[in-house]
Amino acid sequence: MENNRQNSTNINWYPGHMAKTKREIKEKIDLIDIVFEVIDSRMPISSKIVDIKNLIKNKPTILISTKYDMCDQNKTNKILKEYQNNGYDVIPVDLINGKDITKIINRTVVLQKELNEKRKQKGLKPRSIRVLILGVPNVGKSTLVNRLVGKKATKVGNMPGVTKNLGWIRIHKDIELLDSPGILWPKLENQEHAHNLACLSSIKEEILNNEEIARYIVSKLMSDYPNLLKQRYNLEKINNIDEIIEEIAKKRGCVQKGGLIDIEKAHLIIIRDLKEGHIGAVTFDNL
Numbered sequence: 001m002e003n004n005r006q007n008s009t010n011i012n013w014y015p016g017h018m019a020k021t022k023r024e025i026k027e028k029i030d031l032i033d034i035v036f037e038v039i040d041s042r043m044p045i046s047s048k049i050v051d052i053k054n055l056i057k058n059k060p061t062i063l064i065s066t067k068y069d070m071c072d073q074n075k076t077n078k079i080l081k082e083y084q085n086n087g088y089d090v091i092p093v094d095l096i097n098g099k100d101i102t103k104i105i106n107r108t109v110v111l112q113k114e115l116n117e118k119r120k121q122k123g124l125k126p127r128s129i130r131v132l133i134l135g136v137p138n139v140g141k142s143t144l145v146n147r148l149v150g151k152k153a154t155k156v157g158n159m160p161g162v163t164k165n166l167g168w169i170r171i172h173k174d175i176e177l178l179d180s181p182g183i184l185w186p187k188l189e190n191q192e193h194a195h196n197l198a199c200l201s202s203i204k205e206e207i208l209n210n211e212e213i214a215r216y217i218v219s220k221l222m223s224d225y226p227n228l229l230k231q232r233y234n235l236e237k238i239n240n241i242d243e244i245i246e247e248i249a250k251k252r253g254c255v256q257k258g259g260l261i262d263i264e265k266a267h268l269i270i271i272r273d274l275k276e277g278h279i280g281a282v283t284f285d286n287l
């Protein structure tokens with residue numbers, strides 16, 4: 001795979017506002033009981049924040065794997081199984097369909113019971129469990145909040161001493177959610193993970209140009225999903241990235257004035273096709 005990639009930029013991107021986000025999460029973390037850590041099923045490894053454990057002080061975590069409907073389930077299941085083997089509570093979800101939300105609620109209620117069992121032993125009264133949602137950009141955090149909130153939710157009144165500027169929403173009689181999810185950026189130390197994030201999430205604009213993203217997508221499809229690549233663009237042979245992109249450009253009528261091939265337009269088509277799921281169900285991480 002690596003060999004197929006030509007002229008690839010070394011991604012070394014860590015936005016300045018990350019320090020601020022981390023500080024905000026540190027402020028919030030003592031107010032919450034559990035974390036919904038959101039990852040993308042099409043890249044369950046690349047979209048997971050490596051150093052999250054320190055940040056969330058080992059709070060119990062439910063790993064919510066979004067966009068399960070868009071992923072290569074065989075491949076993704078193996079990775080999610082590995083997380084489970086490492087002690088994670090994992091729930092794959094299709095947030096567009098929304099029926100998986102009940103699983104998240106049920107699992108959270110179990111954790112709430114455990115929390116109150118501990119409180120009881122300390123002589124404390126039972127209370128709702130408080131949840132913070134965390135994840136990389138574009139992973140589905142807002143969609144998840146909207147699904148959880150649904151129509152029934154009500155704003156939670158100020159809790160003395162804890163809320164000040166934070167808004168809590170009651171999403172169930174026993175569950176309260178911090179209304180603004182935390183956005184995290186991975187460190188992008190691993191170049192393959194960085195490229196996966198660039199082509200499957202929304203952070204690409206800042207770190208890679210369209211040509212590089214499109215070329216990476218084609219190289220990844222060549223190695224992992226050659227048949228999907230052939231089918232989508234009706235290609236006979238797929239030996240060389242330049243030839244493939246040129247062929248896609250021709251087939252999609254990407255021509256400039258004077259008949260020149262508009263390769264930039266082809267790049268955009270490839271990127272959009274992947275993003276919108278037109279190429280098929282894919283997972284770009286491998287165990």
Ligand SMILES: Nc1nc2c(ncn2[C@@H]2O[C@H](COP(=O)(O)OP(=O)(O)OP(=O)(O)O)[C@@H](O)[C@H]2O)c(=O)[nH]1
Binds near residue numbers: 094
């Ligand atoms: N097919 C599918 N699409 C999803 C799913 N979850 C989220 N999406 C889509 O993914 C895109 C990003 O979702 P958001 O909820 O805006 O993601 P976010 O994490 O809040 O993004 P930022 O606020 O930019 O950090 C939207 O177009 C959603 O419709 C899912 O389970 N399946």
Ligand SMILES: [Mg+2]
Binds near residue numbers: 141142143
């Ligand atoms: Mg959002």
